[in-house]
Amino acid sequence: MLRNEFQIIDQIYDSQVENKFIIKKLTVNERIILLQKLEESILAHRQEITQGLHLDFRKSIIEAESTEIFPIISEIRLFRKNLKKWAKTKSVSNNIVFFGSNAKIQYEAKGNCLIISPWNYPFQLALVHLVACIAAGNTAIVKPSEFSPNTNKVVKKIINSVFSSNHVEVVKGEIDVTTHLLNKKFDHIHFTGSPKVGKIIMAAGAKHLSSVTLELGGKSPLIIDDTMPLETIVSKAIWGKLVNNGQTCIAPDYILIQENRLNDFVKSAIKYLEKTFGQDPKESPDLARIINNKNFHRIRDLIQDSIAKGAKCPYGNDYDEKELYIKPTLLTHVDSNSEILHEEIFGPVFPIISYTTINEAINFINEREKPLALYIFSKNKALIQQISDETSSGAVMVNETLIHIMHPNLPFGGVNNSGIGSSTGKFGFEDFSHAKPVLDVNQLVSPTKFINYPYNSRTQKII
Numbered sequence: 015m016l017r018n019e020f021q022i023i024d025q026i027y028d029s030q031v032e033n034k035f036i037i038k039k040l041t042v043n044e045r046i047i048l049l050q051k052l053e054e055s056i057l058a059h060r061q062e063i064t065q066g067l068h069l070d071f072r073k074s075i076i077e078a079e080s081t082e083i084f085p086i087i088s089e090i091r092l093f094r095k096n097l098k099k100w101a102k103t104k105s106v107s108n109n110i111v112f113f114g115s116n117a118k119i120q121y122e123a124k125g126n127c128l129i130i131s132p133w134n135y136p137f138q139l140a141l142v143h144l145v146a147c148i149a150a151g152n153t154a155i156v157k158p159s160e161f162s163p164n165t166n167k168v169v170k171k172i173i174n175s176v177f178s179s180n181h182v183e184v185v186k187g188e189i190d191v192t193t194h195l196l197n198k199k200f201d202h203i204h205f206t207g208s209p210k211v212g213k214i215i216m217a218a219g220a221k222h223l224s225s226v227t228l229e230l231g232g233k234s235p236l237i238i239d240d241t242m243p244l245e246t247i248v249s250k251a252i253w254g255k256l257v258n259n260g261q262t263c264i265a266p267d268y269i270l271i272q273e274n275r276l277n278d279f280v281k282s283a284i285k286y287l288e289k290t291f292g293q294d295p296k297e298s299p300d301l302a303r304i305i306n307n308k309n310f311h312r313i314r315d316l317i318q319d320s321i322a323k324g325a326k327c328p329y330g331n332d333y334d335e336k337e338l339y340i341k342p343t344l345l346t347h348v349d350s351n352s353e354i355l356h357e358e359i360f361g362p363v364f365p366i367i368s369y370t371t372i373n374e375a376i377n378f379i380n381e382r383e384k385p386l387a388l389y390i391f392s393k394n395k396a397l398i399q400q401i402s403d404e405t406s407s408g409a410v411m412v413n414e415t416l417i418h419i420m421h422p423n424l425p426f427g428g429v430n431n432s433g434i435g436s437s438t439g440k441f442g443f444e445d446f447s448h449a450k451p452v453l454d455v456n457q458l459v460s461p462t463k464f465i466n467y468p469y470n471s472r473t474q475k476i477i
């Protein structure tokens with residue numbers, strides 16, 4: 015990055031710091047109008063968005079529309095409908111000590127925010143948290159991932175068509191740019207990315223005591239007992255894994271299956287894959303590519319390492335490096351020392367691990383970092399409750415994969431290694447706001463009438 019480019023970033027930052035008190039005063043109606051303009055601009059650039067995503071990693075139009083554009087449009091519409099209600103100052107009841115007082119919670123904007131996003135849903139994740147940020151009355155610098163340059167161009171074009179630079183601006187660049195930004199004082203930092211970089215972000219936030227939201231990743235398990243037909247499970251499990259070619263934060267990472275179903279599951283999965291993608295899945299327009307060489311090699315090494323350590327591969331293990339293509343791959347009998355059972359896979363590879371008792375499966379999950387999502391395929395309500403009670407994860411989803419992210423009234427987020435804080439909808443609004451208590455005490459019976467100097471036997475009696 016050239017010196018004068020850093021100067022431009024400094025100017026953007028300074029202008030937003032200067033402007034943040036004006037932005038904070040925008041009325042809820044004014045913010046809703048901006049959200050509406052954002053929606054209109056996104057819809058007007060629809061074709062450019064899908065083209066950018068295709069150029070970056072050959073994302074199919076259907077996935078671009080359904081997983082990148084649709085979630086933002088729904089988020090904007092949810093905010094347009096509910097913002098007045100969410101942003102309204104709320105009165106709370108008093109106890110006897112504050113009898114007759116006026117106690118309320120006022121939502122105030124945090125101030126100047128930094129939103130850092132990853133490459134895997136480069137359009138959705140650069141913009142979806144901006145919706146809550148703007149709705150709450152903040153300014154924002156959006157820093158997208160350097161690995162999705164074509165999508166970033168449209169993101170910048172859209173943002174510049176709606177907001178002035180001292181309100182919202184996109185800053186593109188690599189690690190040096192993010193590091194430069196992280197040295198500055200932000201009132202709030204919202205980060206989506208890996209747990210490894212999440213630690214860098216949290217440490218940077220600590221320097222200025224900026225509040226930080228971390229949307230991270232991890233190994234999300236998918237548990238299968240013996241109460242549901244395999245055909246239903248297979249299509250939902252494989253879809254969840256292969257959307258965006260496995261490069262999804264909440265993709266099921268590995269399967270835990272009751273031992274007596276392992277062979278049938280593998281047979282059923284192969285049948286489904288062959289039927290869906292034909293003899294050569296590389297020709298399918300539905301499968302995106304791996305984002306770059308580094309990730310291609312990382313995923314291929316994970317497969318090779320587990321096979322070298324004794325894993326069986328009944329399907330897949332086929333590559334085209336030039337095209338950054340990895341065939342969907344199934345692995346069974348994976349040795350516990352294989353790296354693939356410890357690192358987030360983030361690619362089209364499904365290790366299938368068998369268990370004999372549900373406690374074994376629960377222990378397997380609890381020996382690892384807390385996942386972002388936990389999928390259970392079962393009709394056994396007691397078992398579902400037991401797994402949910404005895405594990406910790408960002409979310410639990412029953413008999414489906416991925417779609418919990420679409421629910422408008424549920425928070426989205428991880429726990430510890432998979433994330434800190436919740437985003438989207440009302441939870442996103444609260445995340446980008448400070449819930450400020452404002453208390454106007456009834457002077458006729460104020461507590462300080464009874465507890466005040468001089469302390470004496472009368473004060474003691476009250477206590």
Ligand code: NAD
Pocket residue numbers: 130131132133134135139157158159160187188189192193206207208209210211212214229230231232262263264358360386428433
């Ligand atoms: P990443 O952590 O490598 O990068 C994310 C962002 O951080 C990018 O903008 C990047 O430029 C920046 N960055 C990278 N290294 C940095 C450093 N040393 N210092 C400062 N900034 C740095 O993640 P990624 O590879 O882009 O995305 C994949 C990860 O993101 C996976 O772990 C996935 O599970 C996670 N993810 C989480 C969610 C969620 O909502 N929880 C959504 C998508 C992806």
